[in-house]
Amino acid sequence: MARRTIGIKDVLPKLSPLLELLDEQQSELLIKHTTIHHFRKNDIIYAEGEPSSYLHCLIAGKLKIQKEGVGGRAQIVRVIRPVEFFGYRAAFAGQNYASGAVAFEPCVVVRVPIGTIMHIVQQNAKLGWFFIERLSKDLGRADERTVNLTQKHIRGRLAESLLFLRDSYGLEEDGSTLSIYLSREDLANLSNMTTSNAIRTLSAFAQEKVIAIDGRKIKLLDIGKLEKINRIG
Amino acid sequence: MARRTIGIKDVLPKLSPLLELLDEQQSELLIKHTTIHHFRKNDIIYAEGEPSSYLHCLIAGKLKIQKEGVGGRAQIVRVIRPVEFFGYRAAFAGQNYASGAVAFEPCVVVRVPIGTIMHIVQQNAKLGWFFIERLSKDLGRADERTVNLTQKHIRGRLAESLLFLRDSYGLEEDGSTLSIYLSREDLANLSNMTTSNAIRTLSAFAQEKVIAIDGRKIKLLDIGKLEKINRIG
DNA sequence: TTATTTTTATGTTTTACGGCACAAAAATAG
DNA sequence: CTATTTTTGTGCCGTAAAACATAAAAATAA
Numbered sequence: 001m002a003r004r005t006i007g008i009k010d011v012l013p014k015l016s017p018l019l020e021l022l023d024e025q026q027s028e029l030l031i032k033h034t035t036i037h038h039f040r041k042n043d044i045i046y047a048e049g050e051p052s053s054y055l056h057c058l059i060a061g062k063l064k065i066q067k068e069g070v071g072g073r074a075q076i077v078r079v080i081r082p083v084e085f086f087g088y089r090a091a092f093a094g095q096n097y098a099s100g101a102v103a104f105e106p107c108v109v110v111r112v113p114i115g116t117i118m119h120i121v122q123q124n125a126k127l128g129w130f131f132i133e134r135l136s137k138d139l140g141r142a143d144e145r146t147v148n149l150t151q152k153h154i155r156g157r158l159a160e161s162l163l164f165l166r167d168s169y170g171l172e173e174d175g176s177t178l179s180i181y182l183s184r185e186d187l188a189n190l191s192n193m194t195t196s197n198a199i200r201t202l203s204a205f206a207q208e209k210v211i212a213i214d215g216r217k218i219k220l221l222d223i224g225k226l227e228k229i230n231r232i233g
Numbered sequence: 234m235a236r237r238t239i240g241i242k243d244v245l246p247k248l249s250p251l252l253e254l255l256d257e258q259q260s261e262l263l264i265k266h267t268t269i270h271h272f273r274k275n276d277i278i279y280a281e282g283e284p285s286s287y288l289h290c291l292i293a294g295k296l297k298i299q300k301e302g303v304g305g306r307a308q309i310v311r312v313i314r315p316v317e318f319f320g321y322r323a324a325f326a327g328q329n330y331a332s333g334a335v336a337f338e339p340c341v342v343v344r345v346p347i348g349t350i351m352h353i354v355q356q357n358a359k360l361g362w363f364f365i366e367r368l369s370k371d372l373g374r375a376d377e378r379t380v381n382l383t384q385k386h387i388r389g390r391l392a393e394s395l396l397f398l399r400d401s402y403g404l405e406e407d408g409s410t411l412s413i414y415l416s417r418e419d420l421a422n423l424s425n426m427t428t429s430n431a432i433r434t435l436s437a438f439a440q441e442k443v444i445a446i447d448g449r450k451i452k453l454l455d456i457g458k459l460e461k462i463n464r465i466g
Numbered sequence: 467t468t469a470t471t472t473t474t475a476t477g478t479t480t481t482a483c484g485g486c487a488c489a490a491a492a493a494t495a496g
Numbered sequence: 497c498t499a500t501t502t503t504t505g506t507g508c509c510g511t512a513a514a515a516c517a518t519a520a521a522a523a524t525a526a
Binding site: 067124140 | 300302303306308310322323325326327328331332354355356357358359360361362364365366368369370371372373375376377378379380381382383384385389425466
């Protein structure tokens with residue numbers, strides 16, 4: 001396999017939304033400490049409980065942010081797509097990682113020492129605003145999620161997850177197949193239910209022609225109905 | 234009743250954690266637009282869905298931040314104590330309020346137009362950091378809450394709420410009575426359960442001598458046991 | 467005061483969902 | 497290629513918690 005090595009020059013353009021906010025000196029400082037990392041499917045990018053020491057940016061691939069719950073049951077709290085920054089919240093709050101990051105599929109991730117970032121944030125108001133906006137949106141989504149996961153019934157939660165995956169990772173060229181293939185277990189951990197129930201409910205949706213299943217491939221057949229299930233259960 | 238009117242001079246010292254970060258000009262600008270508001274028990278400080286146009290600071294009293302869920306069932310997502318800033322997230326995310334703020338008891342609230350704040354944040358990195366820290370901590374708590382509310386059993390969730398209220402509002406002079414008196418319904422909305430179950434479980438705790446109930450007064454008798462229930466259910 | 471509404475309390479019924487067991491199928495390892 | 501592990505698919509059962517039904521107590525209004 002002749003995979004070309006990805007170098008710093010390849011990822012810098014991806015980081016431009018952030019780099020644009022910096023002056024020459026800050027930009028140089030940041031680039032100097034930037035490192036590139038490759039992960040395979042199911043690799044741990046960082047683990048819950050670990051000291052948080054980097055700002056991460058997902059250049060390519062897909063990954064989940066999850067928390068261990070009661071009896072080791074995982075709950076997926078966010079999913080990340082390229083190009084998105086992640087894994088900085090804990091450091092900003094002065095904590096160890098409260099959740100772990102795991103690759104759904106092969107990922108290319110850039111790391112910048114969080115100390116460098118925090119140093120620049122103290123001086124650069126534009127960069128500060130960059131993070132304020134992201135954190136504010138994430139907090140809104142987290143509250144939304146709390147209510148939905150606790151109050152909706154299983155069918156509503158699964159429908160919501162399917163729509164959420166469509167919004168997060170989009171559809172394939174056919175315009176209806178989710179472009180992420182999750183295990184039933186991941187789908188369950190995203191929707192706060194047991195694997196059995198994810199399987200069961202997915203089958204029910206298929207029988208009702210709301211979706212079509214082909215292994216891990218999920219085709220959304222009737223968005224209207226899916227949205228209705230999402231709303232009223 | 235001869236209540237002295239609270240004026241801007243009374244609240245400025247309370248705002249010092251924020252004002253200290255500003256230069257003379259910014260500080261003046263902010264003070265000029267600061268207004269003081271009084272709310273009675275159950276008054277709405279702002280409503281879900283409303284355009285967000287102020288940064289709020291709770292000077293005195295106690296209040297809840299809650300979201301409407303399925304079938305109008307409310308979920309309390311945060312509680313605010315003096316002196317704490319709140320109600321700024323939505324504006325930072327460019328959204329209307331995603332949750333509402335309601336007074337648990339009489340409250341004194343200060344409002345600053347959020348435009349003024351955002352204007353200063355664009356220039357003042359220290360102020361930016363002030364909000365980044367808060368948002369980061371809130372987001373961590375929100376994720377934590379999502380997992381606990383979805384995975385723990387009723388007893389664990391109620392025990393957690395009682396400990397949470399102790400941490401948020403403290404205890405009375407006797408060293409064991411929660412210094413906030415919530416309705417059973419609020420307690421239920423905080424713990425993600427029906428009012429009936431909040432009442433039932435509270436009674437069970439009282440019977441087990443973990444707490445003592447006197448109307449809305451709750452005395453924590455056995456913290457160790459309460460923490461154990463919180464952990465293992 | 468008396469009347470009305472709201473909150474608290476408790477018992478009964480229903481059901482949504484987790485837990486478990488067991489195959490079949492698929493993926494991975496040897 | 498075969499052996500082993502992991503994932504997916506179904507059925508059945510038990511139970512935690514919601515839904516429903518009253519009634520007592522407390523708060524609020526008339």
